Amino acid sequence: MVQEESIYGLGLASIIAKAAELGRPIKPSDADAALRIVFAAFISPDYVKPVLRVLEPLRNKAPHRYLELQVSSLVDAMDNYISQLSRYGREDVVDKIFDLLNELGRLSPNLGVIAWARVLARALENENMRLLIERRLGINVVDKADEVLEELSKLKEKVQELMSDEEFRSYVESMYIKADEEAVKRTILKETFPLKHKLAHYKFRNDDLDDAARLFNEMAEEDRKIGIYENYLANSNWALRAEAINGSLVGDELVKKFQQLYEEAFNEKHFENTAWYLSTASLILGGYLVSLALMGDHETINKLLEKHLWVLHTDEQSLDPD
Numbered sequence: 001m002v003q004e005e006s007i008y009g010l011g012l013a014s015i016i017a018k019a020a021e022l023g024r025p026i027k028p029s030d031a032d033a034a035l036r037i038v039f040a041a042f043i044s045p046d047y048v049k050p051v052l053r054v055l056e057p058l059r060n061k062a063p064h065r066y067l068e069l070q071v072s073s074l075v076d077a078m079d080n081y082i083s084q085l086s087r088y089g090r091e092d093v094v095d096k097i098f099d100l101l102n103e104l105g106r107l108s109p110n111l112g113v114i115a116w117a118r119v120l121a122r123a124l125e126n127e128n129m130r131l132l133i134e135r136r137l138g139i140n141v142v143d144k145a146d147e148v149l150e151e152l153s154k155l156k157e158k159v160q161e162l163m164s165d166e167e168f169r170s171y172v173e174s175m176y177i178k179a180d181e182e183a184v185k186r187t188i189l190k191e192t193f194p195l196k197h198k199l200a201h202y203k204f205r206n207d208d209l210d211d212a213a214r215l216f217n218e219m220a221e222e223d224r225k226i227g228i229y230e231n232y233l234a235n236s237n238w239a240l241r242a243e244a245i246n247g248s249l250v251g252d253e254l255v256k257k258f259q260q261l262y263e264e265a266f267n268e269k270h271f272e273n274t275a276w277y278l279s280t281a282s283l284i285l286g287g288y289l290v291s292l293a294l295m296g297d298h299e300t301i302n303k304l305l306e307k308h309l310w311v312l313h314t315d316e317q318s319l320d321p322d
Helices: 002-021 028-040 045-058 063-088 091-107 109-125 127-137 141-156 166-176 181-205 209-226 229-246 251-265 275-294 298-312
Strands: none
Touching: 002 028, 002 045, 028 045, 028 063, 045 063, 045 091, 063 091, 063 109, 063 127, 063 166, 091 109, 091 127, 109 127, 109 141, 109 166, 109 181, 127 141, 141 181, 166 181, 181 209, 181 229, 209 229, 229 251, 229 275, 251 275, 275 298
């Protein structure tokens, strides 16, 4: 039924677009309504660009709605192809993604940065996808991710300019209705966090520990500023682990850093009896215990185990410590 309604809606919109192309009088409100119908219709990613071409005569009748549809449809199509690539690993899908990346970049270089961030974040968590993109496009995904993160950082510094970028604004409005300063910032952060997170973990796994620690610390600071305390703790813990493995933190300094993070994690003001928080707290406590063991401080270890042993078993028991 949904598919039949989509076909009917697309057919109706194409009839109105053809009438506009032939010079017949079409009210802006009718063009807007037709494009709204297309918004609600399911369009196969393979047909997004042909559908947009058919509807192009309505562009001058309802420019903002057409632009919103164009941007939203291209991004949705790219997301669909990204999912296909992660599942099936086909080279022709890489070509389609690259085609959409170029199209979005042509519409708006700022929007192109957002699109690249989305693709690279998925590639960094899927080794087959990463290798396929590198082979097909002739790029280094890690280097490209570093480059795109720099571009995203620059976007955060020109929010007012982005609000004047019609294509970028349309993308923001497709998610938040109103493209005000706060919505633009949230849009940038929404793409920055996953890419930085995936890149940091990729570098951690591949022994680029200095850079991994830098990225984790950057995320921790950003999380602290916006008040996402659990993420702040998790990223701080990863940063300490990278620094400890790399040998840039040793001895008393390592113990003090883990002690500080432990005290923050178990501070009554922030402590939460939830699976996610307890899992993070458990990892932090474990790191603190290891740093103490390296210094031979068995007395403090015993006290901590007596007090928090239940936290170390949060993955194996009920959330209720009793």
